[in-house]
Amino acid sequence: xxxxxxxxxxxxxxxxxxxxxxxxxxxxxxxxxxxxxxxxxxxxxxxxxxxxxxxxxxxxxxxxxxxxxxxxxxxxxxxxxxxxxxxxxxxxxxxxxxxxxxxxxxxxxxxxxxxxxxxxxxxxxxxxxxxxxxx
Amino acid sequence: xxxxxxxxxxxxxxxxxxxxxxxxxxxxxxxxxxxxxxxxxxxxxxxxxxxxxxxxxxxxxxxxxxxxxxxxxxxxxxxxxxxxxxxxxxxxxxxxxxxxxxxxxxxxxxxxxxxxxxxxxxxxxxxxxxxxxxxxxxxxxxxxxxxxxxxxxxxxxxxxxxxxxxxxxxxxxxxxxxxxxxxxxxxxxxxxxxxxxxxxxxxxxxxxxxxxxxxxxxxxxxxxxxxxxxxxxxxxxxxxxxxxxxxxxxxxxxxxxxxxxxxxxxxxxxxxxxxxxx
Numbered sequence: 001x002x003x004x005x006x007x008x009x010x011x012x013x014x015x016x017x018x019x020x021x022x023x024x025x026x027x028x029x030x031x032x033x034x035x036x037x038x039x040x041x042x043x044x045x046x047x048x049x050x051x052x053x054x055x056x057x058x059x060x061x062x063x064x065x066x067x068x069x070x071x072x073x074x075x076x077x078x079x080x081x082x083x084x085x086x087x088x089x090x091x092x093x094x095x096x097x098x099x100x101x102x103x104x105x106x107x108x109x110x111x112x113x114x115x116x117x118x119x120x121x122x123x124x125x126x127x128x129x130x131x132x133x134x135x
Numbered sequence: 136x137x138x139x140x141x142x143x144x145x146x147x148x149x150x151x152x153x154x155x156x157x158x159x160x161x162x163x164x165x166x167x168x169x170x171x172x173x174x175x176x177x178x179x180x181x182x183x184x185x186x187x188x189x190x191x192x193x194x195x196x197x198x199x200x201x202x203x204x205x206x207x208x209x210x211x212x213x214x215x216x217x218x219x220x221x222x223x224x225x226x227x228x229x230x231x232x233x234x235x236x237x238x239x240x241x242x243x244x245x246x247x248x249x250x251x252x253x254x255x256x257x258x259x260x261x262x263x264x265x266x267x268x269x270x271x272x273x274x275x276x277x278x279x280x281x282x283x284x285x286x287x288x289x290x291x292x293x294x295x296x297x298x299x300x301x302x303x304x305x306x307x308x309x310x311x312x313x314x315x316x317x318x319x320x321x322x323x324x325x326x327x328x329x330x331x332x333x334x335x336x337x338x339x340x341x342x343x344x345x346x347x348x349x350x351x352x353x354x355x356x357x358x359x360x361x362x363x364x365x366x367x368x369x370x371x372x373x374x375x376x377x378x379x380x381x382x383x384x385x386x387x388x389x390x391x392x393x394x395x396x397x398x399x400x401x402x403x404x405x406x407x408x409x410x411x412x413x
Contacts (some may be wrong), residue, residue: 017209018202023197025342029192033371036364043361048139052361057178059356081139081364088191088367089349092342096301099213110273114213122221125227125350 017102024098028091035072037085043077063125093122138361145175145365153193153373159380159393160334161253161340162348164190164312164372165246172413174219176338177362179413181233184357186311189350189370194313194341195357198372201335205280208332211290211322212339214273218297219340222345227351230309235413242310244402250394254382269293288329296326299372300340304405308348313341402412 062068062082069086071079100115136144148170149163158165164186165190171182201207267289270276275290299321303314318337322328328336352358407413 014209015205018205018207021209022199022202024361025195025202029199029371030190030196033368036368039360040364040368043364045137048137049156051136052136052141054175054177054181054362057180057357060359061356062358062360063356064352066352078360079362082358083356085188085363085367086353087358088188088195089193089346089353092191096216096343101210105267109257111210112211114217118213118216118305121217121224121330122343122350123349125220125224125347126353127350127355 014105017099020102021095021098026093028087028094032084032087032091033089034084035080039072039077039080039082039084041077042075042080046077047072089126091120093126095124141175142361142365145362146369148174149369150373150376153189153370153375154377154380155373155389155393156193156370157374157377158311158384158386159253160315161249161393161397162305162313162315163193163374164188164248164310165397167370168242168311169246171362171366173400173403173407174250180253180357181236181359181362183230183238183309183311184349184352184359185363185366187307187345187352188358188363188367190307190311190313190322190345191342192314192367192371193350193374194338194345195324196375198335198338198342200378201338206331206335207339208275208277208290208328208336209339210273210277211275211326211328212336214275214293215296215318215322216340216343216361218300219307219344221300221303222306223246223308223344224298224351225301225345225356226305227348231355233309236408237407238309238321241249241306242282242312243401243405243408245306245310245312246397246404249312250397252316252320253390258276267291267293276334279329287325287327288332290323296321304344304347304355307341307344313345315341351406357393371380 065086068082072083096115096119103111103115152163152166152170156166167186167189168182172179173175270290270293278285278287303317307314315337318340319333322333323330
């Protein structure tokens with residue numbers, strides 16, 4: 001069998017980036033899944049007979065990324081579950097951040113700007129204070 | 136019902152939803168929202184929040200595999216993500232301003248459209264070869280692997296694609312779906328990307344879009360952990376199993392069953408809205 005044709009540098013970089021992104025996505029999802037599982041188990045262990053009713057909307061108390069980390073550290077079941085949720089949300093965000101580093105490394109300034117815009121909008125969604133209307 | 140029963144039932148139902156979503160390519164979102172609202176009596180606002188989290192889980196799980204294969208066009212993805220995440224934030228803002236009935240109706244329309252488009256066979260378009268200025272400036276043209284080697288393709292109508300992506304993001308944020316169908320439509324039909332590039336790049340973008348709106352929903356307290364955690368876990372597990380099983384299953388008949396279920400769910404949701412609102 002003939003030896004494999006070596007990829008041109010540009011293609012090899014693309015492949016490396018793709019492989020890293022794939023690993024990142026898998027790792028992030030796996031970590032989130034573990035935390036979700038542990039959180040659900042902890043929640044059930046403490047509250048398995050609690051009656052749940054979500055028929056009407058009442059804003060959940062687990063609503064800021066910071067409070068979620070704080071509650072999770074207390075090993076509270078609901079806090080851990082929400083931490084898993086936050087980790088899931090952060091996985092694509094981390095992916096975009098990683099892509100930013102890749103473009104910075106390649107000195108691809110046009111795409112550095114594009115990626116920063118995407119990242120900013122994502123952060124605004126997660127932390128932006130103008131998005132929650134009281135009452 | 137008790138927390139234990141609720142979580143176990145939710146887990147099982149979500150595994151089913153994720154499984155079906157992976158097999159039919161329609162995604163779990165369209166199943167999860169009606170499932171939560173109709174079967175579990177969950178308020179629509181919680182349902183959409185939980186569904187978005189599940190969408191992130193399933194698409195991130197799948198995106199890893201697709202990116203590895205080399206079909207995903209990362210530059211197209213990132214560029215169009217500007218449009219989708221902006222649309223997502225706008226959609227999330229609108230969601231808080233309109234009534235649940237409006238959201239439900241939009242959802243039902245999206246449901247019917249995705250059932251229809253899943254059954255309609257895709258008509259192949261001849262690939263365009265004229266250059267596009269924006270694609271050149273943003274270096275979007277690329278290649279994808281085939282059995283005969285790398286095949287080159289060009290990307291067209293980027294602004295229009297951007298507009299459609301904004302709409303996809305808005306829809307995703309409003310009703311808690313992945314809008315994969317809109318994204319694939321925009322990239323395949325409008326921007327003339329090869330089908331496999333469109334589907335994988337769409338998948339790549341879905342998680343980011345959902346994360347944008349999920350952030351807003353989180354802040355508004357619309358993500359209830361006792362709902363979102365089991366749903367996300369179940370959907371993830373189901374979709375991974377579904378992806379495994381997919382090459383061995385004839386999906387044609389399944390799509391008809393799925394479309395039927397989806398239409399039934401849509402009609403039922405509509406009925407509830409018309410008979411006194413959600």
